[in-house]
Amino acid sequence: MKGREFLETVRKRIDKAADYLDFGSDSVNLLKTPRRTVVVSIPIRMDNGRIEAFTGYKVQHNMSRGPYKGGIRYHPDVTMDGMKALAALMTFKCAVADVPYGGGKGGVTCDPKKLSRNELERITRRYTSMIFEELGPNKDVPAPDVYTDDQTMAWLMDTYSQFKGYQVPEVATGKPIEVGGSEGRTESTGLGVAICTREAARHKNMNIEKLDVVIQGFGKVGKSVARELRKKGCNIIAVSDSKSGIYNPDGFDIDELIDYKVKNDQLTGFQGAEEITNEELLRMECDVLIPAAIENQINSKNADEIRAKIISEGANGPTTAEAYKILSEKGILVVPDILANSGGVIVSYQEWVQNRHREHWESNRIYKNLEERMVKSFNSVFETHEELEVDLPTAALIQAVDKVLTAHNLEGLFP
Structure with missing residues (x-):
């Protein structure tokens, strides 16, 4: 799907869910536009000595329920509209899973299959430096996504930490266990x-x-x-x-x-x-x-x-x-996606908590928490599905929109 079409699909899903809730159109429209978008140029020296510039994106959709959370994607089809759509879905996924995050997303338009490990590291470190001010354990906590992995997050965490002058493992999740990653992630x-x-x-x-x-x-x-x-x-x-x-x-x-x-x-x-x-x-x-x-x-x-x-x-x-x-x-x-694949953000949250306390939990604890949260979320969405006689995708989004806008209205507008 082209980015614009994907974004319009997400907006249609928001409208459909909002029809079952009592929030005004002004509040609902807030969920259709991200709070902040950033576009950066990422020039790096390739292995052959030439300099090539890639385009990077960072989208922060909503923070009413906590820091922005979402993966960083390396793919030829990465676009701003696509990042906006995925950031919104992350807001709703975190709400359905009942983890205290908002939604964010990041990406670089590139073809990782044509890049060496060294080139990928240079892209990651330069990209991280370009969006450094937007990141932070209490602000925006990235994770792996399509064609990124635990090594990518290790590079991102290290780059951020170099700027801070001390190690900050809680700035990213999905890291290798040796540098603060979680069992089961x-x-x-x-x-x-x-x-x-x-x-x-x-x-x-x-x-x-x-x-x-x-x-x-x-x-x-x-x-x-x-x-x-x-x-x-x-x-x-x-x-x-x-x-x-x-x-x-x-x-x-x-x-x-x-x-x-x-x-x-x-x-x-x-x-x-x-x-x-x-x-x-x-x-x-x-x-x-x-x-x-x-x-x-x-x-x-x-x-x-x-x-x-x-x-x-x-x-x-x-x-x-x-x-x-x-x-x-x-x-x-x-x-739906915001329910079915929320296991990643649930364990990401546990990794974030472990990092903040400088702890490392056993896998049994991780899996038990994941099982309980997934079953609880599924049953809650299924109850809404039966009560309102809507499909599960609509039921999940009704719950998510309700949680996010309730939080937003309680906080109010500033200034």
């Missing part, structure tokens, strides 16, 4: 998606141990949710990455598949698999479809062809507003 988003999938299956009286699952996107989230659902007894029959998809009606050995993907940087050629396109994967008959790639994958053009019983959104914004309506009319239960 790497797999937390996928684990949260798996928990929501289990809860959705329970509400539809489906046995989690016998579900056929299709996963679009086999990056950080796709891999972890595949592993977690396989542990629960699900049969992962199809997966895809940005290049192609593969299918096996008998299901995949997920550990072998992950190893193959890591070694070959592709899924094509995996033994015993039939190659399929991403479009064929989305239309495949299955119990659960997990879009864990990028935005706008399920839209008005293909929504009527979706044959899953449950959709659990691992990506941010994978479904358009028009597609949500079609899916609801087809009786497909959609667990």
Whole structure:
């Protein structure tokens, strides 16, 4: 989806949720525009000696419930409008998960696959220095996103700390454990998606141990949710990455598949698999479809062809507003992004708290807290879904908008 279309989709979702609440249009409109946007030029010296300038963005959407929180993305399609949309979704995701953050997002327009490790480090450190004034443990706390990882956050944290003159691990989350990262952070988003999938299956009286699952996107989230659902007894029959998809009606050995993907940087050629396109994967008959790639994958053009019983959104914004309506009319239960993939921000919050107290918690404590928060959020959204007779995406956003605007109105306007 182009950035402008993505932003308009998010704004439509806000309007739909607001129809069920008593806030005036002036208050609702505040959620359609971010509080602050920053565009920076990031000149770096490439490995060949040439200087190349990249464009970086930082969007801070809303801070009524706490510091801005959101990932930093490195991708050729990064745009300001796309960052605005994702920052808004982060505000709502934090509200649904009931963690004390607002929403933010950052990104650099580049192709990480064509950059060396040294070039990525230079981009990260220069970008961090350019947005330094916007960052801080009580102001804006970034995390990894598409094509960024724990190493990216280590570079960001170190750069920020060099400016401050002392180490500030709580300025970012998703870091390596050795420099203040949390147990469970790497797999937390996928684990949260798996928990929501289990809860959705329970509400539809489906046995989690016998579900056929299709996963679009086999990056950080796709891999972890595949592993977690396989542990629960699900049969992962199809997966895809940005290049192609593969299918096996008998299901995949997920550990072998992950190893193959890591070694070959592709899924094509995996033994015993039939190659399929991403479009064929989305239309495949299955119990659960997990879009864990990028935005706008399920839209008005293909929504009527979706044959899953449950959709659990691992990506941010994978479904358009028009597609949500079609899916609801087809009786497909959609667990929306701001609920399904909130596991990442829940464990990010725990990492932030650990850093502020200079503590390191055991994994059992992390997983227990994640399980409790995800189930509580799911049940709360499901109650709203039943009470107001709306789909889950609308129910989740009703709750989020209510929490954010209630906080905003209590704080009032300054000056």
